[in-house]
Amino acid sequence: MIPVYVAGAGMTRFGRSEWSLMKLASVASLAALQHAKLGDIPVDGVVVANMGAARVNRQTALGSALVDQLALYPAAAESVENGPASGASAFKVGVQAVASGMADVVLVTGVERMRVVNGLEGTDFVASLAHPEAEYIYGVTLPSLAGMFARLVMEKHGIERKHLAMVAIKNHENGAKNPYAHIQQTVTMEGILTAPEAAVNNPPIAEPLHLFDCCPVSDGAASVVLVSEAVAKRLGGPRIRVAGIGQATDTHTVHEREDPTDLKSVRLAAGQAFERARLSPKDVNVAELHDAFTILEIAESEASGFFPAGEGHKALERGETRLDGTLPINPSGGLKAKGHPVGATGVAQLVELTWQLRGECGARQVQGASVAYACNFGGFGNNVVASVLRREDS
């Protein structure tokens, strides 16, 4: 791939916010622009990732609006939507703008302000990515799809609810160290599974998934600044290269897949990203996976190539994916603890990884990381974007 670099990264804290959609987007963008230390180098492209603003915030053309907020005219601008993978899709579009030679500096900002609607409309808005005739009209929701998927995968590989809880415990532990996380609070096996009061505190959402298997609904924004090789050289500073991006789609409905437990789109997207990066899963030092539901972290850790099928929950149990393990997964707290403002999530994964590769993560820093991987899971696995970042040391 033609060299493209992440020169800066910034985000708002995720959670419930009183800020407007554009204020969220602006604050994250300004943080990333400041982090990039662009000086007088102009931004010539803006890509906004967002899923629901047209419906839940009654606002469209967010790219133009962000250009205006930050007075970046006449920069080119548009919005990109790809369900929960909107963030990484926008990142890819930004990378392609630079790689095509049509832009030198592109700001990619993911934003979602979804807590303005009630839980029912929020769930319905996300479900609008489901198949309109085969799923959506029958009331399918993302938690319901995840519940069915979890049951199949758990049966197949002998995964127990305690393993799902281990994902939550680990990610909440990481999130407690992340000042940008929605939930900065640890949870225990007793509290969410074994103590008698766990039945009340951790009620079922879509069996076998309970409340603490699901990410929260969050507002928030995250931004990265992408630059060409020429600009990266001019800027100096740590050189974080977009080593490879892969993307794959699959059947819209899960039930049409040959093996519904096989996340083929993750497998293909990861394979393509690693191939383009000329790296392998073994080279990865830190990963952000799309744990909208705890089962997804386990399944994606296998489909991305880090563990053989059926071994993800064992690696988790052995502590390999903890912050001090051999492959830390979701040091940011993941969607589970950091939160999931849908359009912002894919960008936020890359913000965390950029910071990790630059050694700027404080208490949750993965020591000496030089290769990072993100999996942004769109639809229910029918559109996945995988990205590999690499620190190029001077």
Add this chain to the structure above:
Amino acid sequence: MIPVYVAGAGMTRFGRSEWSLMKLASVASLAALQHAKLGDIPVDGVVVANMGAARVNRQTALGSALVDQLALYPAAAESVENGPASGASAFKVGVQAVASGMADVVLVTGVERMRVVNGLEGTDFVASLAHPEAEYIYGVTLPSLAGMFARLVMEKHGIERKHLAMVAIKNHENGAKNPYAHIQQTVTMEGILTAPEAAVNNPPIAEPLHLFDCCPVSDGAASVVLVSEAVAKRLGGPRIRVAGIGQATDTHTVHEREDPTDLKSVRLAAGQAFERARLSPKDVNVAELHDAFTILEIAESEASGFFPAGEGHKALERGETRLDGTLPINPSGGLKAKGHPVGATGVAQLVELTWQLRGECGARQVQGASVAYACNFGGFGNNVVASVLRREDS
């Protein structure tokens, strides 16, 4: 610019449709794919342009849905939104995907199904591109902005209502020759302006703009297939090159512009497109301009560089922009007669121009056209995409 070619183009008829959003998108896509004669060359990217489906059709992630409808997995896919310029923005994103080397064949499909909502909600949904705090909450709509703009421009350049009517008459005349147009019916100066019944048949919408100064609200879809140079060579057939794309943004609100009658974003976008194409407005043989309101065709014909400021309506009056004139504008009928399914419009302009350059337009064919220009006007002029296509003769 790295060579990228339009290998095929297709669309549905615009108008009121009973087809679902995905059927509209599929039919246009299949027409374009068939036109491209790809054979066994796989599509590796899909970009869908759409503005309102999240709200008016309760459907998101249209890129993934279209991949599924056409069984194009594992092609990469996403949606692009940029208000009324969504189509050309998606086209640009597709071009960049190919130019970056990350894709060889990209299907770009614009689609909108907006007649499912009532006029009030339809107007409101388009107005959601306006500034949320300075315009939208005060009830600003696109016709109201266009009305104010029209009054200023008309006063400045001595444009009369008869000139606006001439745009409508010309475009309806062209639309009557276009089997894909929403309205395939001619209109006369008497019928819409001078006869006593014109006051009833052509009522004011936002003075000085009347009904026949405004495009209809349409359902429809349009698609193009973009290919790399290697694929274009393999395909043979007419070689339509994307010679240049330009894009520029301006202040969100019109009243903040130094001169509200100056379409600076059109000027900058056109300038960039021509510069990248190494061509000038003089080289253009046929143009599609964004006449959502008649006044815009006149203003864009000047800002794009075809006529000096204040001369556009005179060139129109002299017949220069008619099908048999020196620079035919909107041979398709334009938004005025062809219709304006918002997300599809920018792609439909490029469909028409591809057909024109291939000599496939029948009764509305511009003879011997080799350079074509499109202006897709987003926001109220705050995000404009200009494209130059060129027929490279074998």
